Amino acid sequence: MSAPLIALQENIGAELTDAVTSGGGTVVPLDDADALVWKTGPQDFPTLPANVRWVQLGSAGVEQWGDEIAKHPDVTFTSAAGAYSDIIAEHALMMLLAGVRTLPAHLAATSWQNAELADGVGTLRGSTVTIVGAGGIGRSLISMLAPLGVTSIAVNRSGRDVPGATRTVTADELDEVWDDTDHVVIAAPATAETAHIVGADRLHRLKAHSWVVNIARGSLVDTDALVEALRTGTIAGAGLDVTDPEPLPDGHPLWTMRSAMITPHDSNPTGPRTAALARHVEANVARFAAGEPLAAVVDRDAGY
Amino acid sequence: MSAPLIALQENIGAELTDAVTSGGGTVVPLDDADALVWKTGPQDFPTLPANVRWVQLGSAGVEQWGDEIAKHPDVTFTSAAGAYSDIIAEHALMMLLAGVRTLPAHLAATSWQNAELADGVGTLRGSTVTIVGAGGIGRSLISMLAPLGVTSIAVNRSGRDVPGATRTVTADELDEVWDDTDHVVIAAPATAETAHIVGADRLHRLKAHSWVVNIARGSLVDTDALVEALRTGTIAGAGLDVTDPEPLPDGHPLWTMRSAMITPHDSNPTGPRTAALARHVEANVARFAAGEPLAAVVDRDAGY
Structure with a gap:
């Protein structure tokens, strides 16, 4: 040949x-x-x-x-x-880790504030991450979360078991796993079905230590509801590589909230x-x- | 019973x-x-x-x-x-990821600076991380780096192969693997042998994209040489959970360098x-x- x-x-x-x-x-x-x-x-x-x-x-x-x-x-x-699945999954992992370990608060400090900071530092270990959209990015992320001692729940169209996930559900069944969810990673395509799949109700049902990471499309999250959830401490924070609207306009409240980490759609740089x-x-x-x-x-x- | x-x-x-x-x-x-x-x-x-x-x-x-x-x-x-090995290894992974993906620069932005930021974003995938001190923390970190497509080089006292590491060397052989090293994680005990194991010479031989992460003891890094390497761009950055002196005094240059991420000894919070x-x-x-x-x-x- x-x-x-x-x-x-x-x-x-x-x-x-x-x-x-x-x-x-x-x-x-x-x-x-x-x-x-x-x-x-x-x-x-x-x-x-x-x-x-x-x-x-x-x-x-x-x-x-x-x-x-x-x-x-x-x-x-x-x-x-x-x-590009692995590259983008790595970005989601970075967002989760920097979030639960409160890196933004650490970077803002200019003195050795151990007493103030240490109590806020969490770990992914022992937590449950629900991955909405378990295509290539989701499957790659699941493999990265496994050695961190994280339980992954996968959400996909078919509900067919995703390797490495403890449980796989369809989008219709999302509420069944929501109460077990510590953190959410959004990696699903933007469709009519997935628009605002993370909205006010689901944000309210998350936990005070929860992080929401979106590396898919801005429309999957209700931005106003997210801002409200961050303002009131309903959840701990959000890592957003994509926003709605995008680009996120100057002066938007998300730019200055320490609980929001924005990367301007550069998870695949x-x-x-x-x-x-x-x-x-x-x-x-x-x-x-x-x-x-x-x-x-x-x-x-x-x-x- | x-x-x-x-x-x-x-x-x-x-x-x-x-x-x-x-x-x-x-x-x-x-x-x-x-x-x-x-x-x-x-x-x-x-x-x-x-x-x-x-x-x-x-x-x-x-x-x-x-x-x-x-x-x-x-x-x-x-x-x-x-x-606590897994918890501390997770912190080292967070530092590496936030570093190579330039999260500090992203968090400082208050507008959608995709053009300015995206070129600086790297990935751990395809890189080689040398882990100085491959005890429990190092071995845990190696298992976390594997699904990220990272090659791990382990450095330990015996030189006996560490599972998951591509190569294991003794501290005496460190210079043999240094040129192949993209990033360094320090996880070794503080001894007379390991004092300033990362000093001016080794910093000079790292790369402009290299990150140095220390989750062990401050004395293993020559702080003055590190500040100089960060100032001149010899390396990309440093993630320090421990410092020398510790606590790092107010007004120290590391507090305000964007290429330095300081966590005040709270990797195990x-x-x-x-x-x-x-x-x-x-x-x-x-x-x-x-x-x-x-x-x-x-x-x-x-x-x-």
């Missing part, structure tokens, strides 16, 4: 070029290529010659790619779906993102070379 | 009382007891009646207990050594500490009930 011939988007960088080579591919111009690796959006996407049978995209979602995919019925498109994409590309090139099924093939009908 | 009769220090709290019962013990007055669970220091420690054969202490170190231990040659003393001690006591009572060897027996000669 000869090495597959892979073309690359111009200026795609050494990391992705190396990934193609490490995966067993040979980098060639587009006119000679079996496949194309394209990192950015559909702007400037080239007309594909007939020899190209596979296009690897750089984004996890492909909402913008409908037209190009329709234009090329004989080409297999693969996304980067799943490639440039550096780690490229490294993760490189690992994904390398593995897919190796599969292509071996004639194996590719990972993250875009479903033309479903559009993801 | 009848339930062991266990006396408790006055006002020891429900959590530890429950632990004794859950472990299979019956709580009785000291005069009727086979064993005593004592949470605080040797002040007010009672004269032990002859029926007491075992004393469980609440601290991991027993430096203060030499006199009482000598006074009771026929009594087995157990400490809480190892009981009140709440989690009591829960961890309860688990340790429960397990030791169960062992006592079953006639099995107890955990963390104090070596009378070695004094730990």
Whole structure:
């Protein structure tokens, strides 16, 4: 079997070029290529010659790619779906840990306030984390929480057991596990069903030590209800990589509450993102070379 | 086999009382007891009646207990050594994650500065963490780092392989692994050998993205050299639960550097500490009930 011939988007960088080579591919111009690796959006996407049978995209979602995919019925498109799960799960873990251990209060201190601070420091150990949306990010997070002595409850569409979770429920059954929940991580797609899935009622039913972490989409949390819950101490805090509205406007109360940690949608930032994409590309090139099924093939009908 | 009769220090709290019962013990007055669970220091420690054969202490170190231990040659003393390893390892993990993901810079922002912040965000995934002192805390940390895709290098006295570490070296061999090190976690006891084990030379040989985390004793890091390394950007940052001097004096430059995260020796704080001690006591009572060897027996000669 000869090495597959892979073309690359111009200026795609050494990391992705190396990934193609490490995966067993040979980098060639587009006119000679079996496949194309394209990192950015559909702007400037080239007309594909007939020899190209596979296009690897750089984004996890492909909402913008409908037209190009329709234009090329004989080409297999693969996304980067799943490639960034571990990176984003790591961010959620960071938020949970910094929250329960009250890092924000510690960073604000400019003297050795052991007596004031130590009583507020908690631990994830022994707690129960409910993960709303147990796709790639959720499953990765569950594996990270296990050695920390955390019980994970998974919430997914099917209710089918997620490996590593003590219990898996559907969104309809969420209230059944809510009273056992110490902390919540939101990792589900934004749909009509999941809008405000964490709203005033559920916030009230959480605990004074609870943290809510959202690394999915802002619309899953009722922002006004969250601000109220933080103001009154109904819950301990929130770690938000996404907000509603987004960007969070200047002067919004969340910016100055010590119980709110905001990261401006950078849980999957440039550096780690490229490294993760490189690992994904390398593995897919190796599969292509071996004639194996590719990972993250875009479903033309479903559009993801 | 009848339930062991266990006396408790006055006002020891429900959590530890429950632990004794859950472990299979019956709580009785000291005069009727086979064993005593004592949470605080040797002040007010009672004269032990002859029926007491075992004393469980609440601290991991027993430096203060030499006199009482000598006074009771026929009594087995157990400490809480190892009981707090997971709690402290969790703190080290929090420091590493908050550091590489630049949480301090994020918390200081009061507007949606995605463009300014995202480039600075890194990941632990793919990095190599060298753990100086691979006792209970180090081993626990290694298990937490594994699902994050981190390579752990362990440094211990014997050089004997630590499970989960890619490589284990002695302190003498530390320089051999230093160039492969992205981040350093210090978890070794304070001895003449380990004083300033992270000093100016080793700081210079770390990387601009490196974090140094110290959850052991302040003396293992050369504080002045660390301040200089942070000031000049030789390394990315430091997470310090312990400092030299300790407490860190008001006005010390570390208090106001964004690249320094200080927690005032509270990696093993009140709440989690009591829960961890309860688990340790429960397990030791169960062992006592079953006639099995107890955990963390104090070596009378070695004094730990």
